[in-house]
Amino acid sequence: MAVPENRPRPEPGHTEQSTVRVDSWIWSVRLAKTRSQAATACRGGHVRINDERAKPAQHVRVGDEVRVRQGERERIVVVKRLLSKRVGAPVAVECYLDNSPPPPPRVEAPAPAGLRDRGTGRPTKRERRQVDRLRGL
Template structure:
């Protein structure tokens, strides 16, 4: 066996190394939050990965499903990262399908009180002032 050959790797480190997350701490937080599954089971950040394992990573708006083909411990470039797994993920939704909430034009300045109320309404928050209380008209 070659000295650079890796037999196991931490799941959080591997997810970061193959560029599925931007930082290792983000990968560890995803594991702790239950967003990472290996072979159908929720795992902790230190779970040992082996070649052939199926990793499911829930990210914003989509789920990544990859099968481990090669283990790496250090972050690698994108061309090498793609060789480390087989991507079985469903295609990402088009950007137009993802709703954009409360976007302001750049350079529009601070939002006015009226703008803030409209933003809060869009986000589903209730105002805290006396105007928002249904019992006091």
């Protein structure tokens, strides 16, 4: 009768493979909300592996540099661990080394002139003329 080995269990989502699809990995480490969004980003040219455009089915290995453009910001991460399943945020952060530049500071846009506060009612004739003068009408 065979006795089962007492091996340590791998962490959730951890894979023993040497490569994983890039769209799956981006989704697993929470750089994209859904796998289809990750695949769409790859097809649109927003994902690069080691400075080469990546297709969704392209494989990523430990040590690869992955660049993901998200709007105005570009995330630059180095793969430390491969995942095939989505994991929680604390585990996901341990799977890559983030070399991204800090995000630009958020600038509060000034309120546009001529807009009334919500619930203050309809402007009077005098206020409408002032608004028209401000707009140059």
